[in-house]
Amino acid sequence: MNQEKLNTYFKQTFIDLAQARLGGETLSCSDDFFAEMENLLKPGRGIFIEDKFTDRGKWMDGWESRRSYGRDNGRDFDWCIIRLGIPGIISGFDIDTHFFRGNAPQSISVEACHCKGDIKDAVWITVLEQKSTQAHSQNLFLIDELDNKKQVWTHVRLNIFPDGGVARFRVFGEAKFEPNNFISGELIDLASIKNGAKAMLCSDMFFSDKNNLIMPERGINMGDGWETKRRRDPGPDWLIVKLALEGDFQKLIIDTVHFKGNFPDTFSLEASNGTDDDVLAGNVKWQSVVNKTKLFADREHLFISDIISEKQTFSHIRLNIFPDGGISRLRLFGLPKESL
Template sequence: MKESSSKQEGGVYNPLCNMNDKGSCRKRKLNEDDNINNDINEEDNNLKRKKQRKDIKNIRQIMNIFNGIFNWIVSKGMNRIPCREIENINDVDFFNFNNVLSKHYGSRIIFVTDDSISKSENILGDDNKVGWITRRRRDVGHEWLIIKLKHPSIIYGIELNFDNIAEDVCPHLSIEVSENNSIDDIIKEEEFILNERDKVGNFTTFTKNEIEDNVGDNTKVEKNKDMENIKNLDILKDTENIKNEQTIKRVDNIKNIHGTQNIVNYDKNSKRKSYNFLDSYKIDKSISDLLEQQNTPWVELLQADCVDFLKTVGKKKTYYFKINNEDLIKKPWTHIRVNLYPDGGINKINFFGEFISIFKKHTIISKQKIFLNKPENGCTLIYYHCDHIYKGHPKYIIDSYKTDGFCTRRLINRPPIILRTLTNNSICNTSIFKFGVRGIVENFSIDIGNYKYDHPECIQIYLLDCIDILTLNLLEQKKIFEEDEKLLKKKIQWIQLPPFKITTTNQKKTFFHFNLLEYNLTHMERTATHFKISILPDGGISQINVIGTVLSTSL
């Protein structure tokens, strides 16, 4: 009985223990169990600590590997940053070039996810209109737009302006470029599908089979086009989606209703101000797939993490970025994509570069006369040196949209009484332009416009024919001419044309023609890739046009 009772109490039978020592035996047994449990727990804790130390060691090793890889990528990619910010405006070396993004040259917005507050087209203008400002985005994604350039263009620098939109500045933005004219077709196709879908109430479409089912199994659509048109019209009139005579009239005028889909509730205003994420993603995916298939993917010019624009709000309104990758300034681009992260706005965007002339690949002398000086044909200001410009810019004299050209200040060393010409005492006000192609010059047309009382006394024009310089990029050409103009004895051999004097006997006359054919100059003497113009002693010019024909070139 003792043995059984002892076992029933849960203890191990010990013959040395009597009934009086029953409590002490139980206590000893509990202490032994506690010691065993403590030993087990301590072993478990030791195993856990060993495992944790091992895991920490493995994590540290993995982190060291990733840090090494990251540092290697950063060190390898330091020279591959597409562009860098220029803090000092005096260090900007691309202001001479044309703003290829200007809407005056034909650039336009072909897609934008949202411009509910301010139109996206405003970023392309030179006026005082507030730029592109989007809604406050509440769904996933970010705002973006695509710009189509009128002509393929090479980009050397970017200017971003955030004036007048301090409360709507986007935190970050990135800029991408591509060369593929098929982007336009993809966007038109996808927008057409979305707009047609939106014409239907509640995004509902009616197929031919659905119309037949609504009428009944006994109703059949006749093969005759006219009968089918009438029957479908009667069915559509019974639906809740047709509620006005204008829509009924549109359905009455439908011809050839034999497609698989008939859309109702037509909306005249098909231009959308905003796209949700799914719609914009569908268009984005279609464009990306096309570019990947044709091996013309988006190339990043400006990285999203280059600047945090919110940190400099109120302190800085304009940012300048120079393309740092030489491979990027060798390629012409047709489309530009601007991404705002996640929303906000930007006032103006300027892209400085050159247009690629459509005549660049000509291999024979063209009989068609063109304006060799037009930016659209590739003409660009390379270098200029003026005493002081108080109005305009020398690059405006070749731009038909900038009618004011430029004007210098009055000669500071002019005598109290003018006794003879001042051309010999003048400071050299020189501008050098490059043509988009090699051409044969026939005529110069000079317009003094608003400067008929501030015109120069004499205009000196020089021509240069040098394909080797023309094949270089604009920055390299600028460096060559800048160094040569500093020399007293020039290394570059310009052909000096007869000086052209402007007479003002007729105050109403502002156009002057300088015809080279009247000077018996040969074709070789009139062949040029560059031209230089100097105004003596000072004054202003509104426009200058260079008319000629395209010569064969190896470009």
């Protein structure tokens, strides 16, 4: 798979487990003399400002260590430890050296661990062997599932050889539900990306990404939601979410915050049970959960009485918006099947 196809595959299939908006955090590094490690997890690909300098040298939008000259100063390579925002299975990496033209690493490797205590006691496992990298490029690497063994990881360590700069670091994978975060009988947001839900497929996401719909917190602006282009037919546009767990539905929130002139006129919600492959192939039967209902601008809409309550459980939902428009967030609270 070439780099362009791999980039599309990562973005359509997985989420960035390390992104700062999900709680990802750079914990420590060997050296960040020229540019701070925190830049690694910023959104976008990084920028370049021609005439911007600091008292340490050229300002760079990324993580950049000083020249180590290999073993001359005791450092064989530089490294940075990142706590994932969501523990999960890692499927690939994007080590982006955007604008690092003469100061990119020669090669990289990545280690991972599952650690709930002091990171100093972590046991690191190599998940990506040392690979050559290209300057001013997205360096994409797919992890072999057979080697990964479906292990859930909490932290990664990016190693760069022998030194240099990386603009952005993305850890693509699948979030996993953590039952220890909840008490018995507590309603769980089954559609939350932090609990392991995933936006699988949608009719259109011209203006903003489908996974914004299930991000934590309320949207910060109109770009922080799911918005489709204008249709010239009755619609609907639609989006399918794989729930974090199969469960029942007790409370639904549809939030159109910031969408004032482009919110959908109406919406409906359907649900189904099946494997991901069956859902993607259209081989499941969708059951109505909320019939076609009016929406309003810039508002949280709460639904309780219309939600199925006969202890039925579902694994996937389909949100339909008529005819098009933007929704900031969807919250779907219920109990896992095992708790009923």
